[in-house]
Amino acid sequence: MSDATVDEGPGDGTRAVRAGLPEPVKHEPTLPGPVFAAHFHLPGEVTGPYSYGRDDNPTWTLLENAIGELEAPGLADIETLVFASGMAAISAVLFSQLRAGDAVVLPSDGYQALALVRAQLEAYGVEVRTAPTGGDAQLEVLEGARLLWIESPSNPGLDVCDIRRLAVAAQAQGTLVAVDNTLATPLGQRPLALGADFAVASGTKQLTGHGDVLLGYVAGRDAEAMAAVRRWRKIVGAIPGPMEAWLAHRSIATLQLRVDRQNATALAVAEALRQRPDVSALRYPGLPGDPAHKTASRQMRRYGCVVSFTLPTRARAERFLAALRLVEDATSFGGVRSTAERRGRWGGDAVPEGFVRMSVGAEDPEDLVADVLRALDESAE
Numbered sequence: 001m002s003d004a005t006v007d008e009g010p011g012d013g014t015r016a017v018r019a020g021l022p023e024p025v026k027h028e029p030t031l032p033g034p035v036f037a038a039h040f041h042l043p044g045e046v047t048g049p050y051s052y053g054r055d056d057n058p059t060w061t062l063l064e065n066a067i068g069e070l071e072a073p074g075l076a077d078i079e080t081l082v083f084a085s086g087m088a089a090i091s092a093v094l095f096s097q098l099r100a101g102d103a104v105v106l107p108s109d110g111y112q113a114l115a116l117v118r119a120q121l122e123a124y125g126v127e128v129r130t131a132p133t134g135g136d137a138q139l140e141v142l143e144g145a146r147l148l149w150i151e152s153p154s155n156p157g158l159d160v161c162d163i164r165r166l167a168v169a170a171q172a173q174g175t176l177v178a179v180d181n182t183l184a185t186p187l188g189q190r191p192l193a194l195g196a197d198f199a200v201a202s203g204t205k206q207l208t209g210h211g212d213v214l215l216g217y218v219a220g221r222d223a224e225a226m227a228a229v230r231r232w233r234k235i236v237g238a239i240p241g242p243m244e245a246w247l248a249h250r251s252i253a254t255l256q257l258r259v260d261r262q263n264a265t266a267l268a269v270a271e272a273l274r275q276r277p278d279v280s281a282l283r284y285p286g287l288p289g290d291p292a293h294k295t296a297s298r299q300m301r302r303y304g305c306v307v308s309f310t311l312p313t314r315a316r317a318e319r320f321l322a323a324l325r326l327v328e329d330a331t332s333f334g335g336v337r338s339t340a341e342r343r344g345r346w347g348g349d350a351v352p353e354g355f356v357r358m359s360v361g362a363e364d365p366e367d368l369v370a371d372v373l374r375a376l377d378e379s380a381e
């Protein structure tokens with residue numbers, strides 16, 4: 001995906017290492033350290049950006065600039081806001097844009113906490129319609145909706161929808177479009193260039209990539225809508241700490257290195273799994289032949305680090321996970337250390353008992369593939 005009308009400037013690696021850096025100041029660090037401040041000096045009138053630490057912080061500003069530069073290179077007037085977590089960012093968009101009596105379309109196969117959000121929206125009088133991600137099924141329930149929520153690729157099923165097609169249909173009838181870009185990262189997919197009004201993500205995953213920070217963000221093109229998101233952040237107070245924001249910014253410098261390494265290895269893992277008769281329902285959008293590949297290759301620039309597949313039984317999946325040596329049995333995804341889990345253990349996803357979601361890290365590809373194949377052999381009955 002590349003929008004030929006937009007000058008994107010330098011390549012992804014160059015943009016990642018420089019993203020959001022302030023103009024150089026002699027004797028100052030390249031990336032200023034975290035600003036720990038609950039309040040700022042504010043004599044007289046309330047002017048300027050920094051007054052109270054729940055409203056704004058210079059460390060957030062640099063991070064917001066960085067994320068905005070990566071989410072929407074070359075697009076003017078994009079505003080980015082950071083949050084305490086991906087869920088804080090998701091909730092900020094949904095709860096600031098929707099009113100009682102509005103209808104919203106959510107994916108039926110998205111991140112499992114969306115079901116909790118759904119219940120809360122319904123309690124506030126919002127009509128919630130759902131449809132699966134694959135096949136652009138959300139089109140069928142779009143009529144009259146105030147907002148369409150897309151998660152592509154979806155977690156954990158890795159289905160993909162045609163974001164541009166859905167955005168065109170939605171906007172023709174005045175429906176706002178938000179895309180959860182967590183799995184792809186801004187280097188993998190640019191929802192705003194594909195026509196979305198909001199790109200939203202959990203920065204907890206591959207964006208920060210070390211499994212040590214919770215973070216979320218919203219990037220949006222509409223000043224009024226973003227003002228409402230900002231107001232939501234102020235009244236709910238789901239703000240990132242300065243240390244987390246700074247760590248995230250530091251981590252973004254290596255985003256292109258991590259993403260390229262992890263995603264290439266994810267493809268290698270998927271190719272190895274494809275040869276196994278004991279593995280079924282293998283999904284990776286970057287795998288030629290995957291049901292999502294055609295659409296993914298039109299709109300994604302990189303395919304993510306998550307691979308999903310199903311082993312014959314729950315017991316087999318548990319033995320497989322226990323036999324892995326280089327892959328931690330843990331939730332979440334996107335970190336430099338590989339993780340995998342039997343997703344059914346949470347009870348929130350419509351997946352078989354033997355369904356495994358694996359997040360591929362930055363280990364040497366041959367070591368990781370060998371570990372996965374050995375664990376498959378050892379866990380076979």
Ligand SMILES: Cc1ncc(COP(=O)(O)O)c(C=O)c1O
Pocket residue numbers: 085086087088090111151155180182183201202203204214215216332
């Ligand atoms: C696709 C997706 N969106 C949002 C979230 C929520 O992010 P966080 O855990 O940072 O609140 C997750 C978490 O797993 C996710 O997978």
